Amino acid sequence: MIGVISYLVFFSTIAAILAIAVLGLNLQWGNTGLFNGGVVASFGAGAYGTLILGGTPQDGHWGGFELYYPLALLGGMIFAGVLAWVVGKLTLRLRHDYLAIATFGVAVAFENVMRNATTVTGGAQGIRGFERPLQSLIGSGFTYNLMFLIAVLTCLALVYVFLERLTVSPFGRLLRAIREDETAARSLGKSPDKVRLAAFVTGSVIIGLAGSLYGTFYAFVSPQDVLPILTFQIWAMLIVGGAGNNKGAMAGAFLIWGSWTFSGWALSRFAPVEVQLYTGSIQFVLIGMVIVGMLLWRPQGLFPERLVVSQPGGGSRGKTQAEGLT
Amino acid sequence: MIQHLVDGILVGSFLSLGAIGLTMAMHILRFANFSHAELLSIGAYCALVFDKLFESLLPILAAKIGPLSMTGALAISIVLSMAITGLSAVLIDRFIFQRVRQKGEELSMVFASFGMALIIRNIIGLVFGLSAELYSKDIAFAMILSRDPLLLVKPDQVFVLIAALILMFALHLVLSRTTFGFSLRAVAENPSLAQVHGVNLKRMIAAVWIIGGGLGAVAGIFYGLSYQITPVMGRDLVLPIFAATIVGGIGSVYGAVLGGFIVGIASNLALVILPSGYSPSVPFLMILAVLLVRPNGLFGEARA
Amino acid sequence: MPDAVLSVENVTAGYVPDLPILRDVSVTAEREKLTVIIGPNGAGKSTLIKAVVGLLSVSRGGITANSQDITGLSPDRMTSAGIAYVPQTDNVFRTLTIRQNLDLALQKHAHASERLSELYKRFPVLADKQRDKAGSLSGGQRQFLAVAMALAADPVLILMDEPSAGLSPKAAEEVLDHAKQLTSFGVTILLVEQNVKQALKRADHCYVLAEGRNQIDGPATDLLQDPALGRIYLGGERRVSA
Numbered sequence A: 001m002i003g004v005i006s007y008l009v010f011f012s013t014i015a016a017i018l019a020i021a022v023l024g025l026n027l028q029w030g031n032t033g034l035f036n037g038g039v040v041a042s043f044g045a046g047a048y049g050t051l052i053l054g055g056t057p058q059d060g061h062w063g064g065f066e067l068y069y070p071l072a073l074l075g076g077m078i079f080a081g082v083l084a085w086v087v088g089k090l091t092l093r094l095r096h097d098y099l100a101i102a103t104f105g106v107a108v109a110f111e112n113v114m115r116n117a118t119t120v121t122g123g124a125q126g127i128r129g130f131e132r133p134l135q136s137l138i139g140s141g142f143t144y145n146l147m148f149l150i151a152v153l154t155c156l157a158l159v160y161v162f163l164e165r166l167t168v169s170p171f172g173r174l175l176r177a178i179r180e181d182e183t184a185a186r187s188l189g190k191s192p193d194k195v196r197l198a199a200f201v202t203g204s205v206i207i208g209l210a211g212s213l214y215g216t217f218y219a220f221v222s223p224q225d226v227l228p229i230l231t232f233q234i235w236a237m238l239i240v241g242g243a244g245n246n247k248g249a250m251a252g253a254f255l256i257w258g259s260w261t262f263s264g265w266a267l268s269r270f271a272p273v274e275v276q277l278y279t280g281s282i283q284f285v286l287i288g289m290v291i292v293g294m295l296l297w298r299p300q301g302l303f304p305e306r307l308v309v310s311q312p313g314g315g316s317r318g319k320t321q322a323e324g325l326t
Numbered sequence B: 001m002i003q004h005l006v007d008g009i010l011v012g013s014f015l016s017l018g019a020i021g022l023t024m025a026m027h028i029l030r031f032a033n034f035s036h037a038e039l040l041s042i043g044a045y046c047a048l049v050f051d052k053l054f055e056s057l058l059p060i061l062a063a064k065i066g067p068l069s070m071t072g073a074l075a076i077s078i079v080l081s082m083a084i085t086g087l088s089a090v091l092i093d094r095f096i097f098q099r100v101r102q103k104g105e106e107l108s109m110v111f112a113s114f115g116m117a118l119i120i121r122n123i124i125g126l127v128f129g130l131s132a133e134l135y136s137k138d139i140a141f142a143m144i145l146s147r148d149p150l151l152l153v154k155p156d157q158v159f160v161l162i163a164a165l166i167l168m169f170a171l172h173l174v175l176s177r178t179t180f181g182f183s184l185r186a187v188a189e190n191p192s193l194a195q196v197h198g199v200n201l202k203r204m205i206a207a208v209w210i211i212g213g214g215l216g217a218v219a220g221i222f223y224g225l226s227y228q229i230t231p232v233m234g235r236d237l238v239l240p241i242f243a244a245t246i247v248g249g250i251g252s253v254y255g256a257v258l259g260g261f262i263v264g265i266a267s268n269l270a271l272v273i274l275p276s277g278y279s280p281s282v283p284f285l286m287i288l289a290v291l292l293v294r295p296n297g298l299f300g301e302a303r304a
Numbered sequence C: 001m002p003d004a005v006l007s008v009e010n011v012t013a014g015y016v017p018d019l020p021i022l023r024d025v026s027v028t029a030e031r032e033k034l035t036v037i038i039g040p041n042g043a044g045k046s047t048l049i050k051a052v053v054g055l056l057s058v059s060r061g062g063i064t065a066n067s068q069d070i071t072g073l074s075p076d077r078m079t080s081a082g083i084a085y086v087p088q089t090d091n092v093f094r095t096l097t098i099r100q101n102l103d104l105a106l107q108k109h110a111h112a113s114e115r116l117s118e119l120y121k122r123f124p125v126l127a128d129k130q131r132d133k134a135g136s137l138s139g140g141q142r143q144f145l146a147v148a149m150a151l152a153a154d155p156v157l158i159l160m161d162e163p164s165a166g167l168s169p170k171a172a173e174e175v176l177d178h179a180k181q182l183t184s185f186g187v188t189i190l191l192v193e194q195n196v197k198q199a200l201k202r203a204d205h206c207y208v209l210a211e212g213r214n215q216i217d218g219p220a221t222d223l224l225q226d227p228a229l230g231r232i233y234l235g236g237e238r239r240v241s242a
Helices: A002-031 A039-054 A069-091 A096-116 A142-168 A170-180 A182-187 A192-218 A228-241 A246-270 A279-297 A316-325 B002-029 B036-057 B072-103 B106-128 B155-177 B179-189 B191-196 B201-226 B233-248 B253-273 B276-293 C045-052 C098-105 C112-122 C124-128 C139-152 C169-183 C196-202 C220-225 C227-232 C237-241
Strands: B143-147 B150-153 C004-013 C022-030 C034-038 C058-065 C083-086 C157-161 C188-192 C205-210 C213-219
Touching: A002 A039, A002 A142, A002 A170, A002 A192, A002 A228, A002 A246, A039 A069, A039 A096, A039 A192, A039 A228, A069 A096, A069 A192, A069 B276, A096 A228, A096 B106, A096 B233, A096 B276, A142 A170, A142 A192, A142 A246, A170 A182, A170 A192, A182 A192, A228 A246, A228 A279, A228 B106, A246 A279, A279 B072, A279 B106, B002 B036, B002 B150, B002 B155, B002 B179, B002 B201, B002 B233, B002 B253, B036 B072, B036 B106, B036 B201, B036 B233, B072 B106, B072 B201, B106 B233, B150 B155, B155 B179, B155 B201, B155 B253, B179 B191, B179 B201, B179 C098, B191 B201, B201 B233, B233 B253, B233 B276, B253 B276, C004 C045, C004 C188, C022 C034, C022 C045, C022 C058, C022 C188, C022 C205, C034 C045, C034 C169, C034 C196, C045 C058, C045 C083, C045 C157, C045 C188, C083 C139, C098 C112, C098 C139, C112 C124, C112 C139, C124 C139, C139 C157, C139 C169, C157 C169, C169 C188, C169 C196, C196 C220, C205 C220, C213 C220, C213 C227, C220 C227
Parallel strands: C022 C213, C034 C188, C034 C205, C083 C157, C157 C188
Antiparallel strands: B143 B150, C004 C022, C004 C058, C205 C213
């Protein structure tokens, strides 16, 4: 029984961390219409940033500054934000495919650099020697994991409230206005590029926070944690939850992470040994099918929420979308 | 140094072939197709299957052509693979992309293309196994072009370069001399005007996929001839090919050709200063450099 | 019943299904006549032409051209139905040469090379510049290329969307004169214009659209004097008499 509960705590911690990342992506894609093909770069930047800043010094590589944990966490988020700012600054004023390609590129390059820049990142071995905050007080057992889950859920709640407030704030209305009609927004004297950049960076900082928490939880990060599949998993979570829908995004995170873990377990338990070598391939095909299938048959997601129409009477686009959801 | 340059040109030849189809599809259908590089894998594996088939059915075809490691069987397989890969591209568009296009926005297309890439890549892995394959197990000996500086080239590489150039020239003739070519360019520039002048949009979109798939197949096979065939070759090639289209300017076929060679050469020259582990990052650095200096690429036009 | 080449009957159409821009509009273009549609901005003039050539969908009503029902026909079938369309902007392929533009427009013509020399004879400036990119042409020349491309397939009916927009007064008059001239070669012309006075001077019949509906119509010479026209234009009286 304790085993089940302890597993549930572990599972929920990871799912909740991923849910934070999905919320960050939702700000970019769902609310602003920005593609992010490099979710994993922001996630990794958060994880690596926090572990390098907050870890203990290690032989053979730089880093391990033993910063006070909140500062390390913040540092990881800032690292993710700066990375997003550079990519966004260069691509957001161009046609949308450039952002797609550049963000994808940043993810490839990020993993590549983490793998090779051994003196900074520990290379393929990753970064160890990180002491989780308050671990000396609570110990590393079940209690710690439970406390950590509570902390993560608190972060998730804070991010959720922040984003919900943001969407109804003037800034959120601006995002929607730009999304619906860029020319009109521009003619009102708003600079869509700046607003989009702000949304992109904010979203990436939130994804960075998720990465920081992830790195903290495992007290370890390696290039294996920043493979492209994580990007696809996070997308699948948002697509299943419904882009633009924060509650759906969180539900999607738990659902997809649950299915992923379950399918992995089921394959390793029941599949013949020669198939087990291909577990990854089978799971990747499934994730691909979830993405494509949802876009084909249920583009609004599994948890439809009536869209808020931007103005009374609404733009024609908002209206038709809302109708499609019922 | 010169060896790197020569290697770069050879890499450029298949990057260009891959980039041509990608840039055309991106221009006409207005979306970045991240599954384009999987067409290269489909082409490479398709040729592998036919190659083995012909060699066992007609052993006479298993003989090598001149100094090449290429056989008559592979030569026929290339043509068949081009056709089948082109057809697969059309079918993927018909059953997946076209439906997503009608339903959603441009962004959904990009997501769908990533999804398709995952599916295709991993199904290939499931069918053919995860280990690398080769068209010919024999070791191809390099010709020594010069001893000082030492310059080595494999006969296969020379063949790849020449064949790629011939294909590109053929495409150039089609685009610049035939009304079919004008129609393709017209659709890329202004689809509704092209339609009003009697151009059938659906047919042109299919044509773009056939060209993209056909050239992609050749690119994949040439990649396989130069290195090896693996299920993840699409994953490794997608960024260099995108970099080639951005360097050349999205939508420009000539830009894609030049961009392919530039990315190929630069990636190889970069190895002079960077440790080889970093080579996957080079295309991204090139994308950043182009976006900083000349965002619309060498031949591209600004388009919202 | 006069000989109508095009008849648009009670058409309702728009870009989005629930938001019609045109409501219940009817327009007729008679054989070998120049028919003009005028109206203030946003009246739905261009929408009407686009609905005729199939670039946007008609939700109610019917369109007949050459005694053939063309409602909902896809745009690439228009040339074979004898209909040509000259859009207001982006009406030539800038990245193709003039010759390539014309070849494209001629691709289904049975006697393409004869037709090409006829077109070159009619528009000598195009012959001189045939190897240049269409993007390098001046506004007036570009308009002529667009008209030549429309003429290429020997259409019975040409629809033109504000052919004089953005041209110098002289070039505008040339383009409109040419449109008028075409009617004497057996082509029926329906054109949308902002340049009311110049268009009415040359037109045979005129329709006034406003807010997506028919307002008045009649022989162009009568309308030129009609005070109602000025009212529709809201202070446009000056424009009409200018």
